[in-house]
Amino acid sequence: MKKYFLIPALAVTIILICLQFIRPKVDNPPVTGDLQAPEQVKAILVRACYDCHSNQTNLRWYDKIQPVYWQVANHVREGRKGLNFSNWDKLAPADRKGKLWEAINQLEEGAMPIKSYTFVHSNAKVSKQDLAVLKNYLAGMVHDMPNDTSKIHALDKQLQAKAAQERQKLPESPNGITYLPDYKSWQVISTSDRFDNETMRVIYGNEIAVKAVKEHHINPWPNGTILAKSAWDKIEDTNGNVTTGAFKQVEFMIKDNEKYKSTKGWGFARFKTPKLTPYGKDAMFTTECINCHKPMHENDFVFTFPIKN
Amino acid sequence: MKRISTFIISAFAIFISCKQASNPDQLINQKASLPDHFKLSELHQKVITSFISKKDSTMSILYGNHEAYNALDSNVPSSLSGVSATLVTWRQQDDPHWFGARIPGDLLAVETIKAAGTGKNTVLNYQRYTGKQLVKLADTTGRAGRIKFIMSQQASILP
Known part of the structure; x- marks a missing residue:
């Protein structure tokens, strides 16, 4: 009976070991112009977003285990494509604002950070207090302009x-x-x-x-x-x-x-x-x-x- | 290692399966909705413009027929015959789906303007309905001012 399990288990282990040698590339291209924001705001964004939405990706050893690593690499690639705080200078001022509001709405709705990511990186979770800090920051950018x-x-x-x-x-x-x-x-x-x-x-x-x-x-x-x-x-x-x-x-x-x-x-x-x-x-x-x-x-x-x- | 990935994958699967579609009844903006007896959609008037009062925290949409649209569109010489317009006003509420937006909350009032007579003898009749049930108001105080206010709106640019 034991043998029935031993062979498939052995096969899976070998496959997993082999998979470790097939590695996607996750590099950190230069930061052309990083997001500028108050320290408290920046700290939250760095903690919750920067692993996938900047060129300052900080992968831990457990992120690099295959087959998880493929998913991680894909998240970083797609994440940078959608929003990259390291190339903030490449966006027009209105687009920067738009991206920030969109990002905070994604956080508020719980769509970001991705659940599987916060499950492993629990420090990336955005608390209610964090969200309040971010929302306050954005609300402070709204100015009335009568007779513009x-x-x-x-x-x-x-x-x-x-x-x-x-x-x-x-x-x-x-x-x-x-x-x-x-x-x-x-x-x-x-x-x-x-x-x-x-x-x-x-x-x-x-x-x-x-x-x-x-x-x-x-x-x-x-x-x-x-x-x-x-x-x-x-x-x-x-x-x-x-x-x-x-x-x-x-x-x-x-x-x-x-x-x-x-x-x-x-x-x-x-x-x-x-x-x-x-x-x-x-x-x-x-x-x-x-x-x-x-x-x-x-x-x-x-x-x-x-x-x- | 295998256990870790199985654990992660199954945990992820649980997260996905927890998601349920929202109840459609909760997805309707009930407090901003018009009562069944007030059949705005059957008037088939189109939107002329919309505006906001920050002082009162209200937002409004002005609907009207073709004649009303022409009367309020700056590039067309105005005539009042045949004009029919409806102004709906809501208290604003925060958009539950987007931080950074306000949308209609409680329905406050509907005001209607209808032209009677033709040519130079055209008069504009005004009626106000208030509250969630849009109760017809007999009080006519301030009606001239409201007619003037509504007829002074400019049609929004809609290419």
Whole structure:
């Protein structure tokens, strides 16, 4: 009886030993410009994020055991691609801010750090107090700017250009999604006041989406659902009245389980400025979309908290 | 070593299996939703603009028919005949899904404007409904001011 177990166990052990010699490469490229933040904030980010989101990866001996090492190497590679605090200088100031808000939201939703990582590296866990420190830091970056002349100017420019606009062909996103002009007459399912990036948004749903909200069938949303989200600058007067400024973009999420299988059943597209310039260099831009939506995996990857009307 | 990796893999599997999809009923923003009797979606009005009052912590969406849209779109000469508009106002709440955003919370009021008559004889009728159940308000104080406020909004740029 013992023999039956001995042979497979021996085989597995040999395979595991052999695997140790096949090693992925995890190097630390130079730090071109590290994130600058108050000491307390930085310490939390370094502890919780830097192993995968910087060029200062600090692997422990147990990270380097195969087959775990493959996964670790993959996490570092993918992590750096999505967010790298060591190349902070390569990002425009607005993008740095955007990345930080996104990162803190990922932490708050518990999507980051990855559970399997904190299971082994328990010191990387982000406590409620840590999160409060990070949120305070970000909240401190929000400043009111009444009568912002640059924003007013941007709106005026768009208003003047409006009459001259004539569109022959509908723009197409790199993943093949064509701009859907009809969303403007769809019903609204929510609106959002984004103080993190000084925009305000209206979220529209097509008929299938609105019906799904009415019937509470939104987890998952039915195939054929389309959500559209348009965003504008916020223009604030001295009395705290905020109105829509220049048009920033419109984003679509189209539900089709088969067609968009690789991005969790959702087709993503974004068209920027009144010119409706498609976002993304190539079809791979959707990785960025789904990564940001990942914390919402329990809500079918949708952030919007819809209103019935 | 094998035990460590088996342990890690099984622990990871447990973490994944613990995740459950949220209840769809909890995913609807109930307190911001309109009561069933107020059939806003059946009016088929489109969004003209949206605005926020930081002082009152409220956010609003102004809907309207084609005539209302034209009247509030700066590039089109305005006429009031046929105008029908609906302004919905909510108290703001923090977005439970995104730190950095505020979304509609309690439904506060719906105000409607409807034109009666044609040409120079056009008058705008105003009605206000308040509270979660949108109770029709008989009080007409301040209506001229509200009509003026609503009709002074500028349509958002939507290419």
